[in-house]
Amino acid sequence: MKLSFEPQTLIFRHPFRIAHGMRTTTPIVITQIEHEGLIGFGEASMPPYLGESHESVCTFLELAAPVIKDLKDDFDIEFIMQEMDELALGNTAAKASIDIALHDLKGKLLGIPCYRMFGADKDKTPFSTFTLGIDEPEVIIKKINEADEFKILKVKLNGIDDRMMINTIRNVTDKPIAVDVNQGWKTKEHALKMIEWLAGMNVLFVEQPMLKDDYDSAAWLYERSPLPLYGDESIQRIDDISKVQGCYHGINIKLMKCTGMHEASKMITYARELKLKILIGCMSETSCAVSAAAQLTPFADYADLDGAMLMTNDLFDGIKFIEGKIILNDKPGIGVSLLNGF
Ligand code: MG
Numbered sequence: 001m002k003l004s005f006e007p008q009t010l011i012f013r014h015p016f017r018i019a020h021g022m023r024t025t026t027p028i029v030i031t032q033i034e035h036e037g038l039i040g041f042g043e044a045s046m047p048p049y050l051g052e053s054h055e056s057v058c059t060f061l062e063l064a065a066p067v068i069k070d071l072k073d074d075f076d077i078e079f080i081m082q083e084m085d086e087l088a089l090g091n092t093a094a095k096a097s098i099d100i101a102l103h104d105l106k107g108k109l110l111g112i113p114c115y116r117m118f119g120a121d122k123d124k125t126p127f128s129t130f131t132l133g134i135d136e137p138e139v140i141i142k143k144i145n146e147a148d149e150f151k152i153l154k155v156k157l158n159g160i161d162d163r164m165m166i167n168t169i170r171n172v173t174d175k176p177i178a179v180d181v182n183q184g185w186k187t188k189e190h191a192l193k194m195i196e197w198l199a200g201m202n203v204l205f206v207e208q209p210m211l212k213d214d215y216d217s218a219a220w221l222y223e224r225s226p227l228p229l230y231g232d233e234s235i236q237r238i239d240d241i242s243k244v245q246g247c248y249h250g251i252n253i254k255l256m257k258c259t260g261m262h263e264a265s266k267m268i269t270y271a272r273e274l275k276l277k278i279l280i281g282c283m284s285e286t287s288c289a290v291s292a293a294a295q296l297t298p299f300a301d302y303a304d305l306d307g308a309m310l311m312t313n314d315l316f317d318g319i320k321f322i323e324g325k326i327i328l329n330d331k332p333g334i335g336v337s338l339l340n341g342f
Contacts, residue, residue, distance in 0.1 A: 026284035029057045030315065031097035033068060033105050040105025041316070041336060043289040044097035045256050045282075049233075052093045060094035063087050068098070073109070077102050081262050092236065092259050099260025100292040100334065107333030114295040114334050118265055124298035125326035128305045129154035129178050134161055137168040144172055150324035152204065153177050154304055159184035162194060166201055178302065180207040183233060188217040192224055199226040204302070207252060207279070208232040218247035230279055238267045241274065250277030250301065255293050256285070268299045282307040291318030292334040294326050315339055 031042035046052040067083050080102060084095045107114045115122055130150035132143055134157070147153065155165055155177050169177060179198060185191040191209045198206065205228040210217045212233035222229060231244050232252035237259065241251065251271055253264050264280070271278055280297050281304040282290050290308045297303045303326055308314050318336040320327040329335045 027054050028286065029054060029061070029094075029097060030286075030288065031061065031101045033098070033101040035071070035073075035105055035109070038105060038108045040101040040103070040108065040333065041288050041338075042097035042099065042101030042104065042260075043286060043292075044093035045285045045289060046093050047256070047283045050093060050256065052091065056091065057094040057097065060088060060091045061097070064094075064098055075102070075106070077106065077262050081259060084259070093256045095259035096255045096289070097260075099262055100255065100289060103261050103292065103295075104333035104336070111332050113328065113330055113332060114261065114292070115298065115328055118261075118296060118299075120296065120298035122298065122328045125294070125328060126297055126300055126303045127151045127324040128303045128321060128326055130306050130324065131304070131310070132156065132165075132169070134158050134165060137164070140165065140168050141172055144169065149321070150306075151175060152302075152324065154306075155179050157181045157184055159186065159190075163197075166198065170201060174202060177201065177203050178205055178207065178304070179203050180232070181209045183208050183211050185209050188220050191217070191221055195221070195225050195227050195229075203227055205230050205250065205277075205279075208234065215243065215247055218244070222247055222249070228277060230277070232281065238263055238270060241267060241270055241276070245274060248276070250279055252279045252281045252304070253296075253300075254281045254283060255289055256283045261292055261296065264293070264296055265299075268296065272299075277301045279304060281305070284310070286311065286314050287316040287318030288334070288336050291316070291336045294319045294328060295334060297326050 027046050029044045033040040044057045064084060081099055103114050129152045130147040131154045132140055153175055157165060157179055195206055207230040228249040230250040230252055231248040234244050235241060235251045236257040253267050255264055258264050258267060268278055278300045279302045280293050280300045282293055285307040287308040290305050294305055316336040317339055
């Protein structure tokens with residue numbers, strides 16, 4: 001086994017922000033695990049709030065390399081990921097890059113797509129939401145028109161421009177909306193008032209209304225909310241799920257938070273036991289990590305996997321969307337191929 005990784009900075013641009021005169025970039029690391037001429041691709045995407053960087057990911061991959069090098073043909077992903085957790089705490093995106101590459105490689109060795117490794121039915125993929133960031137009304141309307149084929153819109157709120165955002169959307173479309181507050185509401189009373197208003201606006205659910213560790217307010221809202229509440233930042237890994245019982249109706253599972261596909265599948269099983277709804281989301285990611293997450297979406301109620309669509313310089317060809325529905329292909333592994341030029 002040979003592990004290689006690309007430590008260089010890869011710049012990703014969100015075209016919508018460029019159009020608005022702003023630029024944001026997210027650092028990523030593409031991980032490759034090679035075995036018998038087959039390459040498994042993985043990806044670490046590092047949004048600032050997770051605290052990882054090119055340097056930290058590469059340092060972790062160097063730490064992990066001896067474990068990967070000792071792999072046998074019938075390697076056990078669960079065992080390897082336990083070893084990864086023993087190497088160092090945190091580093092969830094770095095660990096996810098290894099997990100994704102191992103799943104891709106395993107699928108290629110077996111000659112089957114990963115969704116089949118998990119026993120998923122590819123026809124049961126959900127529709128993905130299309131994300132609208134906070135912006136001027138004319139920009140929002142332009143984005144809504146560009147996202148015409150998507151059936152569900154996801155709206156970011158910040159506690160300041162909330163009514164303007166929702167009213168702007170409702171002036172041009174009655175499509176269902178998923179709302180992501182990103183911890184933006186400061187008091188539970190204000191949050192409840194907003195949720196009650198949103199309940200009359202064809203809103204499907206409200207994600208992370210308050211601070212991630214304010215469990216008391218989340219529980220208070222849970223008792224009163226007319227809309228389902230989903231936790232995102234409150235739930236990183238499987239051990240966090242039991243902490244949010246009675247706080248949310250559902251959880252947002254992201255590979256970069258939970259160390260990858262293996263733990264994500266365990267989280268799905270556990271969340272279902274607790275009668276929690278499941279949303280599978282992503283960070284700003286290429287089609288590599290997005291396609292990996294998509295393999296598990298037949299088990300989800302909702303998916304928010306438009307991350308790679310918002311990039312101007314995707315590195316991979318992977319999952320597709322037809323009228324917003326996630327379409328998995330039948331390629332072995334996570335179903336991606338490198339685009340020319342990488
Ligand atoms: Mg969120």
